[in-house]
Amino acid sequence: MPELPEVETTRRGIEPHLLNRRIVQAVVREPRLRRPIPADLARHVENSEIHAVQRRGKYLLLHCGCGHLLIHLGMSGSLRIVPADTPVQKHEHFDLVLDGGHCLRYRDPRRFGLLLWTAEDPAAHPLLAPLGPEPLGPEFDADYLKQCAHGRKSAIKPFLMDSHVVVGVGNIYANESLFSAGIHPARAAGRISLTRCKILVHAVREVLGAAIAQGGTTLRDFVDGEGKPGYFKQSLNVYGRAGEPCVDCARPIQVQTLGRRATYFCPHCQR
DNA sequence: CAACGGACCTGCCTGC
DNA sequence: TGCAGGCAGGTCCGTT
Numbered sequence: 001m002p003e004l005p006e007v008e009t010t011r012r013g014i015e016p017h018l019l020n021r022r023i024v025q026a027v028v029r030e031p032r033l034r035r036p037i038p039a040d041l042a043r044h045v046e047n048s049e050i051h052a053v054q055r056r057g058k059y060l061l062l063h064c065g066c067g068h069l070l071i072h073l074g075m076s077g078s079l080r081i082v083p084a085d086t087p088v089q090k091h092e093h094f095d096l097v098l099d100g101g102h103c104l105r106y107r108d109p110r111r112f113g114l115l116l117w118t119a120e121d122p123a124a125h126p127l128l129a130p131l132g133p134e135p136l137g138p139e140f141d142a143d144y145l146k147q148c149a150h151g152r153k154s155a156i157k158p159f160l161m162d163s164h165v166v167v168g169v170g171n172i173y174a175n176e177s178l179f180s181a182g183i184h185p186a187r188a189a190g191r192i193s194l195t196r197c198k199i200l201v202h203a204v205r206e207v208l209g210a211a212i213a214q215g216g217t218t219l220r221d222f223v224d225g226e227g228k229p230g231y232f233k234q235s236l237n238v239y240g241r242a243g244e245p246c247v248d249c250a251r252p253i254q255v256q257t258l259g260r261r262a263t264y265f266c267p268h269c270q271r
Numbered sequence: 272c273a274a275c276g277g278a279c280c281t282g283c284c285t286g287c
Numbered sequence: 288t289g290c291a292g293g294c295a296g297g298t299c300c301g302t303t
Contacts, residue, residue, distance in 0.1 A: 002296065034279060034298080058297075075297050076281075091281085110280045112297060127299090154274065163298070170296060219296065220283085260276080262294085 002073040004135065004168025005211035006222050006230065007058045010079050013225020014104060015053040017081040022049050022099040023064060030093040033108065034074060037094065037115045044117045045069060045096070056122070057131050057167030067119040069096075070127070074112025080105050080227050132166045135204050140166055142198035149189040149197070156192060157185035158259030160204070169204060172217055172239045175264045177204040179238045184270040185263045210235060238264040 002010070023045045031037040048065025055061065060079075062069040071079070084095070084103040094115060096104040106115070118125050132148075133139035148165055149156075159165060160174045169177065178185050181203035183196060192200070216222060216230030219240070223229055237247050242255035246266040255264050 006296080032280090072297080074280090075295070108280095109282065110295090110297095112280065152273075158274095161297090172296065217296080222296075259274095 002058060002075075002077060002222065003170035003173050003211075003217075004055075004058060005173070005208055005232065006216035007055055007060060007073060007168070008212050009216040009224045009230060010073070011053055011055045011060055014079055014081055017102060017225070018050045018053050018062065018098070018104065020049065020051075022047065023096050024099050025095075025097040027095040027097060027103075028093070029088070030111070033093065033111050033113050033115060034072075035114055035116065038117055041115070041117050044119075056128055057134070057163060058170075059128060061122050067117060068122040070114060070116045070118060070122060070125065071106070072114040074108060074110060074114070076110040076221070077106065077108035077113035078221070078223050079225060080107070080223065081225050130164055132162075132164050135166050135168050135208055140201060140204075142194055142201050145197045145201055146192075146194050149192060152189040154189050155186045155258055156183060156189045156200075157263055158261070159189035160200075161259070161261075166204070168208065171261050172219075172236070173204070173207055173211065175239045176207045176237060179265060179270060180207055182270055184267070185258055185265050187271075238266065240264065 026042040026045050028037050044067060045064055050062055050064045052063035058072060060071040081102050082105050084097050084101055091109040092105055092107045094106045122128055149159065152159060157174050157178060160169050181200040183200060211217060211232040214230060214232040215224055217232040218229035238253050241253045242264060243252050246253055246269060249266065249268050251266060251268045253264055254267055255262055257263065
């Protein structure tokens, strides 16, 4: 589920409920996520106030007390604000109970997510430090992309999905951005001209921006902080549309595996 | 160092 | 109907 637009949608949904609230209790029902939830988490966060709710790539950062909570939603994670007495359902692995009677509840069937605590500058955390620039920020431009791709033989699609190149572009939006830019997903990253890098950067920004504006993409179970789905699915041009007509040329959309991920494209419009 | 495969999990869908 | 197999929005880590 969650690529950057879904994480940003989640951030925007939960932020107003969290800012300046105090965490009165951290309840961990299932610590076995991709990495175990630290046993001493409660000690760090209980009775601390949430000062900021930020995002870096697909990580959510809750600045509370004298450190940060890092939350990653993995493939199937979601966060919701619910009344603290709401009955717990399957796969709801932890709650941050807030003063005022609500709690932030995390659900993640596949348990690929993360909940970690760091007392340092979160940007220096080993998981965040090596991340590439934000796709919507000024650092991500054609010159950067061109330089980054120099000499790389990897196909552009898995290259674009590499969080060390640029953060936040997962499978759905890599497919959509490449379609929008008219670039074939299997083209070697190092063999894309500066002009086309410019087009691609623009496409990534447009696609992500539009997805955020529509509350993200709900394929199966993504919901925002209020439990509502995203509406970008209806704007998808290629993802999940194998065999259906290309919106530009009406020829059938192809699907093939690239870098072990389903890759959708129009061989006529993408070169 | 780049590229690739395996691993971490559950749920859902398909086909036998 | 049951079950095995494949596939799914992510990304870390170890090996070539």
